[in-house]
Amino acid sequence: MKIHLDTGKCQGHGRCYSLAPDLFDCDDLGTAVVIVTGELNDEQLAKAKLAAGNCPEFAITIGD
Amino acid sequence: MINPPVEDFATDFDHTDAAWVADPYPIMDDLRERCPVAHSDRYGGLWAPMTYETVSAIANDTEHFTSRTVVIHNGRPGDDDLPAPIGVAPPISSDPPFHEIARRLLLPAFAPRPIAALEPFTRELCNQLLDEMGDADLVDASVEYAEHIPVGLIAKLCGLPAEDGEQFREFVRIVLEGVDLPAEERIEAFQPVEEYIVAAIIERRENPDDGLISYLLDAEIMGEKLSDEHVFGSILLLIVAGIDTTWSAIGSSIWHLANNPDDLARLVAHPELLPSAVEEFLRAYAPVSMARLVKDDFEFQGCPMKKDDWIFLSFPAANRDPEAFDNADEVLIDREINRHSAFGLGIHRCLGSNLARMEMTVALEEWLKRYTKFELNASEPTTFSQGQVRGPRQLPIQILERS
Numbered sequence: 414m415k416i417h418l419d420t421g422k423c424q425g426h427g428r429c430y431s432l433a434p435d436l437f438d439c440d441d442l443g444t445a446v447v448i449v450t451g452e453l454n455d456e457q458l459a460k461a462k463l464a465a466g467n468c469p470e471f472a473i474t475i476g477d
Numbered sequence: 478m479i480n481p482p483v484e485d486f487a488t489d490f491d492h493t494d495a496a497w498v499a500d501p502y503p504i505m506d507d508l509r510e511r512c513p514v515a516h517s518d519r520y521g522g523l524w525a526p527m528t529y530e531t532v533s534a535i536a537n538d539t540e541h542f543t544s545r546t547v548v549i550h551n552g553r554p555g556d557d558d559l560p561a562p563i564g565v566a567p568p569i570s571s572d573p574p575f576h577e578i579a580r581r582l583l584l585p586a587f588a589p590r591p592i593a594a595l596e597p598f599t600r601e602l603c604n605q606l607l608d609e610m611g612d613a614d615l616v617d618a619s620v621e622y623a624e625h626i627p628v629g630l631i632a633k634l635c636g637l638p639a640e641d642g643e644q645f646r647e648f649v650r651i652v653l654e655g656v657d658l659p660a661e662e663r664i665e666a667f668q669p670v671e672e673y674i675v676a677a678i679i680e681r682r683e684n685p686d687d688g689l690i691s692y693l694l695d696a697e698i699m700g701e702k703l704s705d706e707h708v709f710g711s712i713l714l715l716i717v718a719g720i721d722t723t724w725s726a727i728g729s730s731i732w733h734l735a736n737n738p739d740d741l742a743r744l745v746a747h748p749e750l751l752p753s754a755v756e757e758f759l760r761a762y763a764p765v766s767m768a769r770l771v772k773d774d775f776e777f778q779g780c781p782m783k784k785d786d787w788i789f790l791s792f793p794a795a796n797r798d799p800e801a802f803d804n805a806d807e808v809l810i811d812r813e814i815n816r817h818s819a820f821g822l823g824i825h826r827c828l829g830s831n832l833a834r835m836e837m838t839v840a841l842e843e844w845l846k847r848y849t850k851f852e853l854n855a856s857e858p859t860t861f862s863q864g865q866v867r868g869p870r871q872l873p874i875q876i877l878e879r880s
Contacts, residue, residue, distance in 0.1 A: 424826035427589060427834075431752070442581065443588040443831065466814035467756075469822060 414475050416461050418447050422472035429464035429473060436461055445472070480519060490517035490525045492549070492766065492789055493656070498863045505794040506806070514780050520549055520656075522786040524777075527794045529801035529818070531778065535769060535788055536822040541777070542769035542788060543572050544825060548865065549768045549787050550656035550663070566714040567707055569825065576824060582696050582703075583711065583828055586634070586689060592831040595630065599836055602629045603843040615854055618731045618844075619724070619872035626840050627723040630832065635715060636688020637677060644673060649721045652713075653864050674712050678705075689715060723833045725764035725868020726819075727840045732869050733758060733808060735853045740810050745849045748842070754810035755837050760817035761808045763793040766865045767821060792818045793867070850878035 416436060425443035429436070436449045436457060453461055458475070465473040483494040486504050491497070497504060508515050508527045515525040526532050535542055546553075547569055568579035585591070606625055610616050628642035648670045658666070677690060685691040693708045703711075734741040744750055769788040776782065796817045799805040803814075820827035827833065853859060857873035 424823065425584070425830075426820060426826055427831055430589070439589055441588055442584040463813065467816060469816045469818055469820075469826075471816070 414453050414458055414461075414477065415451070416447050416449065416453065417474045417476060418445055419472045419474075420444065422470045423468075424470050424472075426469050428467040428469070432467055433460040433464040437464060487511055487515050488517070489519070490515040490523060490789070491519050492525070492791075492865065493863050498861055498867070501793065501867070502797060502806070505791070505797055509794070509798060514778065516780070520551055520787055521553065522783055523549065523789055524771075524780060524782060524786060525789040525791060525794075527791065527798075529795040529798040532790060532792065532795035532818070533822050535777070535790060536767075536818075536825070539573055539824065541772055541775050543772050544576075544767075544769060545570050545572065546770065547768045548653060548656060549789060551658075552660045552663075553770070553785050566710040566717070568711075568828070569714050569718065570710070573824070578698055579707070579711070580824075580828065582693070582698070583689075586692065587828050587831055589831050592835050595633070595832070596835055596839060598633060599626070599630060599839045600843060602626060603840050607843060607847050614876050615857070616874050616876065617872055618735075618874045619728045619869045622844070623727040623731070623840070623869075623872070624720075624724045626727060626836055627720045627833075630723075630836060631716060631719045634689050634719075634832075635677075635712065636681065636686045636690055641673075644669075645716050645720055648673070649717050652717050653721065653866060656864065670713070671709075674709055674716075677712070678708060718827075719829050719832065721862065721866045721868070722764050722827075723829075723836050725862065725866055726759065726762070726833060726837050728869040728872050729762035729764065729867075730755070730758040730837065730841055731844065731874065732853070732859070732872055733762065735851055735872075735874055737808070738850070738852070740808070741850065744810060745845055748845070750811055751838060751841060753812060753815070755834065755841065756815050756817065757808055757810050757812045758837075759819035759834075760796045760802070760812075760815055762868070763796050763817065763819035764866050764868050765819070765821075765827075766791045766793060766867075767825070768865065789865075792821060795822075847879055848874075848876050849880050851876050 423445050429445050430439050438446050438448045440446055461475050465475055480491055483489050483491050505527050513528040514531055517523040568576050571579050606622050610621055628645055632639045651666045651670055681690040693711055696703055744754055767790040769790055771782045771784055771786040773784050797805050820830040851874050854873040854875040858871055860871040862868055862870050
């Protein structure tokens with residue numbers, strides 16, 4: 414499983430990089446950036462789901 | 478002029494009505510079942526969507542709705558043409574494509590890292606306020622605490638004297654209240670705000686510093702300096718939008734804890750719950766309802782909207798929609814999944830959301846370090862603000878135990 418971030422939807426609410434700083438960071442404008450590449454381990458998957466579930470813009474999905 | 482009382486919010490909606498100001502949540506729930514978009518002939522025509530789905534749809538639709546004025550009042554831009562009040566306060570009052578240009582100028586100053594750097598200043602300010610409250614057992618958490626925190630931060634960010642804070646609160650009142658005044662009276666009331674900001678700009682032109690006013694004076698769009706109106710409007714936005722909003726959010730959080738001793742005890746025992754508690758307070762007591770104007774006659778989900786009708790865009794109502802949130806009417810300080818829209822949805826996401834969250838977190842942390850048990854003092858009045866920003870303005874708190 415991988416993280417998919419729709420940068421067109423992200424408005425920089427900042428929930429993902431607050432809740433899962435090992436998976437997400439932000440650029441100078443506060444827009445989210447995914448910093449983990451490849452398949453997620455179980456611990457990362459749980460954090461990624463938490464980040465996705467708190468994104469007000471539904472910009473994060475987790476899938477193949 | 479005071480609007481007549483509302484008899485049925487579904488057909489005669491008014492967010493300034495005393496019943497809405499006192500407790501809007503049961504009214505939202507009722508309207509969500511019945512409408513879900515309430516209507517009113519007040520303010521020259523107004524629609525008030527009450528579900529998450531309708532609020533989100535309108536917030537994301539910049540084709541049919543404009544942000545050119547975001548404070549609902551009796552006038553309209555263009556017809557009585559107010560010279561300044563918030564009508565030209567970029568980027569909040571801007572539509573695409575200019576919106577993104579104006580927003581990108583300000584976003585770096587409000588990104589997480591520069592805001593985190595303000596945390597020690599905020600903590601010191603909170604402790605200074607708590608020290609001033611001293612040993613008193615009855616304190617006003619709004620008047621003595623919450624309202625001073627955002628004022629201090631905005632003054633610091635803009636490079637304005639902290640002692641001007643009292644004036645900022647008056648400016649907020651002028652711009653956001655008195656919405657049913659005739660245009661001439663609103664213009665007259667606005668005069669001191671204009672004079673203050675113009676003087677601040679002149680001062681910073683002569684003596685630049687590292688604050689946001691100097692930054693805006695120095696900024697360029699496509700190689701050209703910003704127009705005077707743009708600089709003026711953005712400073713107005715910073716002063717007006719950053720104060721009563723965060724003040725309300727801090728006040729509502731303390732109000733909730735004063736009324737819910739179990740949540741208070743849990744948060745004191747488990748301070749690690751504070752981040753999720755802050756998000757839940759933002760969801761349940763979201764202070765800000767925005768506004769849009771309908772661009773042209775247009776049917777929205779069966780509602781025959783007319784050009785220049787207002788939209789009362791209630792993020793608080795969206796946040797209480799049971800279709801979007803489990804147990805929407807319950808405040809759960811450990812809620813895990815919380816896609817609340819307190820800072821808006823779509824391109825106008827609150828510019829200051831990182832600042833607001835930092836202020837709320839620090840303000841509650843420092844408050845809870847001192848006061849471990851407290852309750853609302855029922856013999857003194859608790860009052861809430863009227864208008865598009867909702868929060869306690871008198872919040873009498875009886876301190877029962879301090880650490």
